[in-house]
Amino acid sequence: MALVVDDEPVTRLMAKLTLQSLGCAPVLEAADGIAAQQVLREHPEVALVLTDIMMPRMDGLELLRWGRRAVPEAMWIVLSGLETFDSAVAAIRLGAFDFLPKSPRKEEMSVAVRNALERRHLLAERERLHRALEDKVRELEETSELLRRDLERAEVIQRALLPRSPPPMEGYCIQAVYRPGQHVGGDLYDVVRLGEHHLAFYLADATGHGxxxxxxxxxxKQRLVLVDAVSGLALPPAEVLAAVNRAICEAHAAPGLFLTAVFGLLDTSDASLTLASAGHPPVLIAREGGERRQVRRTGPALGLAADARFGQERLHLLAGDRILLYTDGLLPSGSAPELESLQQVLASPLASAQDVMTQVHGAMPAGVDRDDVTILLIDAHAGASWFDNGAERPAAAASTMPRPESEVVFFGEADHVAWLxxxxxxxxMQCDxxxxxxxxxxxRGRPLVLDLSGCEYMDSTCLGTVHELVARGGVSLAEVAPSVRAMFEELSMQQVLAAVREDRPAAPELYPLDAGGDQAAVQKRILKAHxxxxxxxxRNREEFKDVVASLRGEQDGQHGQDARR
Known part of the structure; x- marks a missing residue:
């Protein structure tokens, strides 16, 4: 439907006939702006308005101003003579699609009308797609909310599969900490008493997330069999893993799905421990006398090959020995320095499973995507046993745990040199x-000595910060603990190693510094250090590329939020 507005009947008729010949029907008429307003009120579905500018009572520009609000979907073409050319330009600025000279030729009007109607169709299609997109976004938001609720329920169900409390076992202390990376995760553990003298335990980690x-x-867990069906005796760990591996391979054939697991059987009658590992990170053992050892995998991961074979290792436990099982989320790279630092934490007889989690996993920088993490700690001595699956631990268990040392950074000044x-x-947390x-x-232009003789462990942020300071100049190192020196060598920190001085001045009295800091500054420091x-x-670039990318993305996102504010 179209509308022709002109005070000259002949011009109006010629325009109407031309529009009809172009397929516009019906074509309505109005002699001026006031009459056109009435027509448009009665027929808001008009798709095209062809109007003169110079008309009595209400001219074309005033009609256009009104019409852009009253019938916003209509397309407007104005007719202009030479004397009203400037007004035609003004009409375009007001929203008219095009203008034509007075008494336009059919070819000119055909092009203008076709383009105007195509434009109207495109705008209508854009609006339709926009509404459809809004509907889809709402649908996705609703679906996302349903998924979020389902994941929360799944988390509740999954936690129900975890053991709630350790079984009593005289002379042994059993502690566990479980932290899923998302609402649900692939870590699973259990500790089960089998008869009077046996304690079976396992820790499994499924590939992937969610x-x-x-x-x-x-x-x-469903396919796991711990005792022989005929004799009722506890099965050896290697047989347990072999049987569950066959069951998993028979249950699914999807590529890329597998688990790593450690299964142990403790016999308290002779203090023997038998371990079997299916592709899992090393089990760490700290002896009372300071000896350390690792039990590495005794077979492949579960779910890869039905005919896989598994071995096992048998140990004799002494009073005070400690056995640590963990999933790979605790040590993302599994490097030798990480294992060394973890063994140092384990060597402390007072370090609980919660301490291990806090000191090792808690040192990861904020913003890094964390994997599921589970720790299972077995001590060959009497003590408080507890499982922490994400809820608050009982006060009795918490009271047995020492508070971590908070004073890490120390500062002092002599006559000509400062010490850190x-x-x-x-x-x-202390690096900023x-x-x-x-x-x-x-x-201030003063030389600085860094004393690392009492530093047992440095995370990657601290290591990068030390390198930055040494590279700046004016910094030398006093003694460096062997474990920290090994980290310097592992990360090719040759400039830092070259800064170690034997002829260092006497150290002044040092005082602890407050390690607090602004969160944004801390995140910036973590990024620059990495x-x-x-x-x-x-090698370093490859090892830290994901951390750097994640931290840069988080910082860019924060800058974007600040800019929008």
Missing amino acids: VTSAMLSVLF ALRGRASW AFHEAALAVLD EALSALSE
């Missing part, structure tokens, strides 16, 4: 204060 890995871990020391386990104190010394380490070698 619901898929959680269902695979459930399949593992890191003691204990240094992590990203450590870095700012060092810069304050170096900006960028510094990544630049040292191709």
